[in-house]
Amino acid sequence: MKGIIFTEFIEMVEAKFGMEITDAIIQNSQLKSGGIYTAVGTYDFGEMVSLVVNLSKKTKIEVPLLLNVFGEHLFGHFTKNYKSMIGHSKNTFDMLEIIDQVIHVEVEKLYPDAQLPKITTSRISENEMILDYCSERKMADLAYGLILGCQTHFKEEFRIDKEYLEADGSHVRFHLIRK
Numbered sequence: 051m052k053g054i055i056f057t058e059f060i061e062m063v064e065a066k067f068g069m070e071i072t073d074a075i076i077q078n079s080q081l082k083s084g085g086i087y088t089a090v091g092t093y094d095f096g097e098m099v100s101l102v103v104n105l106s107k108k109t110k111i112e113v114p115l116l117l118n119v120f121g122e123h124l125f126g127h128f129t130k131n132y133k134s135m136i137g138h139s140k141n142t143f144d145m146l147e148i149i150d151q152v153i154h155v156e157v158e159k160l161y162p163d164a165q166l167p168k169i170t171t172s173r174i175s176e177n178e179m180i181l182d183y184c185s186e187r188k189m190a191d192l193a194y195g196l197i198l199g200c201q202t203h204f205k206e207e208f209r210i211d212k213e214y215l216e217a218d219g220s221h222v223r224f225h226l227i228r229k
């Protein structure tokens with residue numbers, strides 16, 4: 051997993067929970083990297099899992115909720131640092147439609163070792179979209195947070211229903227309906 055995801059995660063934990071909790075979860079996670087990340091580096095995905103699980107233990111907030119909040123935070127970071135990739139998207143659906151074929155393709159050019167999910171979308175109507183998330187990393191809760199961040203960015207609001215198409219979370223369908 052790319053370092054940028056780790057640096058943003060640590061930054062969010064510091065901002066929301068403080069230095070003490072940040073240090074504690076890094077200690078408790080027993081990381082090969084020692085918890086020192088650079089944005090362009092690549093680190094074991096298992097380190098992210100350990101960090102989130104230890105943050106959950108420390109804060110008593112469930113892992114899915116922590117990943118939702120992190121996804122929202124991350125999208126905010128993407129809008130600032132990858133402005134050009136958001137390009138001409140004028141709304142949430144425009145944006146979600148170009149993740150797989152445009153945004154993540156650009157990400158892969160920047161970071162050839164990036165491990166990206168497969169995201170497919172289909173527009174049912176002007177107000178309704180299906181988005182399928184497929185990934186061995188099973189981070190649909192992070193995807194959910196990124197979708198929340200996206201709708202906030204475009205000042206839109208959707209009801210988002212989640213359906214597990216694979217019980218292990220490697221294929222999850224989101225159904226977005228405008229409120």
Ligand code: HEM
Nearest residue numbers: 051052128132157164165166167185187189192193196197
């Ligand atoms: C400007 C917008 C976006 C940028 C620049 C971006 C970039 C990235 C980057 C750099 C990674 C890390 C890859 C790695 O660690 O190897 C990533 C992973 C990921 N992206 Fe995006 N992304 C964007 C939007 C989205 C959105 C809106 C979604 C929501 C569906 C999404 C879903 C994910 C997920 C869930 C991962 C984690 C890896 C996995 O699940 O396999 N991304 N993205």
